[in-house]
Amino acid sequence: MGWLGVDRPPTVLLAVIASTFFVGFGGGVVFPILPNLGAVLGISAFMVGVILSANRWVRLVANAPAGALVDRYGTRKPFVYGLLIEGIATLGYVVALGMPSADSLRWLAAALPAGSVGSIAVGADWWMTPIAAAVAPETWFLLARILWGLGSAAVFATAYTIAADLSDSGSRGTNMGVVRGGITLGFPAGLVLGGIVSSLAGNAAAFTVAAAFALTASVVAHRYVPETHVTSERTEDSVKPWDVDTSLPALTVGLVNFGLLFAYIGALFSTLVLFLGENEISLLGLDPQGTSGLFMAGTVLSASVFMLLGGRISDTRESRTPILLTFLVVSCLGFLLLARSGSVVDLALACVFIGAGQGGTSGPMMALLADLTPADRMGRASGTNNVFGDVGGGLGPMVSLPLIDAVGFAPIYAACAVLPLAAGVALLLGVRRETGTFLPGRTAGEGATE
Structure with missing residues (x-):
């Protein structure tokens, strides 16, 4: 059976898709739950933003070493161990929920006999007491997100490198889109899990189910993903957080990724539950978390569909640049629609456009990077791209959540509409500087890969 008109992806890629899908539950489950937990646990909006973005800040120092390790040792071990680490991190959310909140500690202090050692210790300002801070839920959520960042750095660098290893110029866009689709399809499953299951059975149940699937991912990878990244030379370069690929193609694609993820993950996903609550928008009678x-x-399902479509179209055209620019414009329109949304229909349309813009760029963008990058540097190039994306995704919550408290939703969403257009300008300038044309062919860099 064909896959969008082409042969079915190799079995190895199907295993990568399955693994990243299962582990993606843990990535999506926190977004519908954690913003509302801020009020319950007494966590500030800034702290919620720090927790949501912590995994991306960790990847800033982990992405480059992960890419370098792939180029030195191959893809199999980093991929399997990265998935396992993400599964353990998802279990950390369950642990976090079992930790006492600040209010619980104050209640305990009041319940203890006056003047007792326990009353004095627990009754002190909890954030000034190291033991209380260590058991606080936000500490464990933060640790889990840090661990998730370490695992996902390895998974992202290896998944794209595997796709590049198994592709040529005629299948690269499709395979990159397929792998990216696998990475992100688990995310909406986690969003639904986090919203609906938490509404029906509680937050702990949602995190537990997500952890079970995430741990299953490492089993699937261990069984079905072999080594794919075998190069003629294994470099002995030291592995450092700043060992990024500074080539123009890697920097150009990274800037595009920065702008898209700042708006998409950093702003939209971090604020949507609050936007729904303020505007009293609901689906199927669900609360803001479920909705x-x-x-x-x-949004992510739309992105996944257009990842496959965008990648496939880029494989059938002489140049990938036009399809990239088209979907960047679609993303811009989506955020403009979001800025004026006031109903379920308006919001649904905006989410479809934003998802289509984000997804439609993913396959062609990674394929363009692989077109212009030597095979023995693809691990580092993937890591560099992830660094830029994580800066965008990490800054987004920390910037958007406090600013929305100050100026409201519409101005922030309208500002996000400018970012895809700026990314398009960066893309054109970088491609022109590297290849001498705004419309490089799909085989522009193949000579470097042989």
Whole structure:
């Protein structure tokens, strides 16, 4: 059976898709739950933003070493161990929920006999007490997100490198889109899981189910993903956080990724549950957590469909640049629609456009990077691209959540509409400087890969 008109992806890629799909539950489950937990646990909006973005800040120092390790040792071990680490991190969310909140500690202090050692210790300002800070839920959520960042750095660098290893110029866009689709399809499943299951059975149940699937991912990878990244030379370069690929193609694609993920993950996903609550928008009678899970799932499903479509189209055209620019414009339109959304229909349309813009760029963008990057540097190039994306995704919550408190939703969403257009300008300038044309062919860099 064909895959969008081409042969079915290799079995190895199907295993990569399955693994990244299962582990993606843990990535999506936190977004419908954690923003509302801020009020319950007494966590500030800034702290919620720090927790949501912590995994991306960790990847800033982990992405480059992960890419370098792939180029030195191959893809199999980093991929399998990265998935396992993400599964363990998802279990950390369950642990976090079992930790006492600040209010619980104050209640305990009040319940203890006055003047007792326990009353004095627990009754002190909790954030000034190291033991209380260590058991606080936000500490464990933060640790889990840090661990997730370490695992996902390895998974992202290896998944794209595997796709590049198994592709040529005629299948690269499709395979990159397929792998990216696998990485992100688990995310909407996690969004739905986090929203609906938490509404029906509680937050702990949602995190537990997500952890079970995430741990299953490493088993699938261990069984079905072999080594693919075998190069003629294994470099002995030291592995450092700053060992990024500074070639123009890697920097250009990285800047595009920065702009898209700042708006998409950093702003939209981090604020949607709050937007729904303020505007009293609901689906199927669900609360803002459940409704945001459905909307975000729809956004990512739209992205996944257009990842495959965008990648496939780029493989059938002489140049990948036009399809990239088209979907960047679609993303811009989506955020403009979001800025004026006031109903379920308006919001659904905006989410479809934003998802289509984000997804439609993913396959062609990674394929363009692989077109212009030597095979023995693809691990580092993938890591560099992830560094830029994580800066965008990490800054987004920390910037957007406090600013929305100050100026409201519409101005922030309208500002996000400018970022895809700026990314398009960076793309054109970088491609022109590297290849001498705005419309390089799909085989522009193949000579470097042989």
